[in-house]
Amino acid sequence: MIVILLYLCSINGMIMEKLLKSVKININDKIYVKDPESSDLGRRIIEHSIVMIHDLGFEAFTFKKLGLQIGSNESSVYRYFENKHKLLLYLTSWYWGWLEYQLVFATNSIPKPEDKLASAIRILTRATEVDASFSHINEVLLNKIVINEYSKSYLTKEVDQENKEGYFIIYKRLVNRIREMIQDVNSSYPYPASLASSILEGGLHQYFLMDHFSSMTDCNEKVPPAEFFVDLVFKTLKKDYNG
Amino acid sequence: MIVILLYLCSINGMIMEKLLKSVKININDKIYVKDPESSDLGRRIIEHSIVMIHDLGFEAFTFKKLGLQIGSNESSVYRYFENKHKLLLYLTSWYWGWLEYQLVFATNSIPKPEDKLASAIRILTRATEVDASFSHINEVLLNKIVINEYSKSYLTKEVDQENKEGYFIIYKRLVNRIREMIQDVNSSYPYPASLASSILEGGLHQYFLMDHFSSMTDCNEKVPPAEFFVDLVFKTLKKDYNG
DNA sequence: ACAAATATAATAGTATTACTATCATACTTT
């Protein structure tokens, strides 16, 4: 499916939105017991878990509370996900997959490596806006969940095992895409992977600081994190960029 | 106490070690119920909680298991800390306070802003080495705990309340010190706070990637994260640094 | 040296979490 999309280059927002709606984001099927996209109950689990994790925080969120909220049952939720950790992996994988589509869409047609990288940084570090591409998934809330909870999905004792099973593959692919773009701008820069991972991880962190520790960031409503990172990356790569 | 230390500039490692031993790191007393430094049991709680959180991970660590390990009782541990979240805040505050002393010691006597900043970055992003300054605290394990668990101490629903109560003050002061050093090197750089917070947070992250996601970093045994960050910061500040 | 105060240990108990298991029912497909 991604192959088809790669050929569709200069399309406008409305068309992109429709295309995104028709695309199913491919998630490692070991993450779920039963594909939540395969049933109405599954989609309601996804829809309401996003709202509830955002409202309660991941720690206070439970399958029992979710079951109650969607007029269903704790045991029914367990038929879709082994536990809430796996559900978080599902939601964050979906988010990174969705961002990856946006990245590929928006940057594939850009010929100049500098323009492409700048555009990529802006897409990856911008705040998610309301667009409602996927009816049952609120991407704005999901973005906030990723900011507040993503680290918890890999800061575990099981990370190596879960990495082996491919649970973080979409995120790693995304970092790799940025790494390649960095190398296309400056092939002799010695830390392209570290810089790429810093953009993604640091982007989330700067948003968290804006919300809770404003003294530790210069970013705010008027100066978004994207500007900090574009400036940082292009100065680091010693290529001036005026965009 | 820090005032005295500021005057002690060019002293060697042995003396510094002895001084560090005599220094008590000052931690917000709202974090604990009873100061763990005030009793033998308290120090054993700190000592063994570091080992156990490192071994089990924060999620699987409980006060019951800790009590068992130190030949004491769950209920006795609760007399020192309300819960394990507060204990984590205590341990990480201690770590950042300890790092701050090292930073102040090592950089206070350096006159040239560029040298001072480079030295600061190296201290803040280096791997902790065995030095056993504090008898009951294993700083090497504590450093690993900070890498793996620090985010969990602030990625909570209570972060604003706890921030108000001053639980993150040492970390914020540390970020502020780096921010000032950045400004001393280049006063017109527009993102000194964001860059400072990125160094500390990104430093931890690069170590995590080295351990678990090596494809997302260029750092390794031979190229430590410190080199990536020194390079990044000085290129960004457009000041060449040869050190 | 003795009483009082304090710290710790032992035990029990509660509500919640994170599940697993079983059975009933409803809906769907052939």
Added chain:
DNA sequence: AAAGTATGATAGTAATACTATTATATTTGT
């Protein structure tokens, strides 16, 4: 109409994250 599948309801378990109470040991003041 029978069989299969999805969901719902209920019950049960072990562990967690505490709180409360009482007993005992240690320290401290006079």
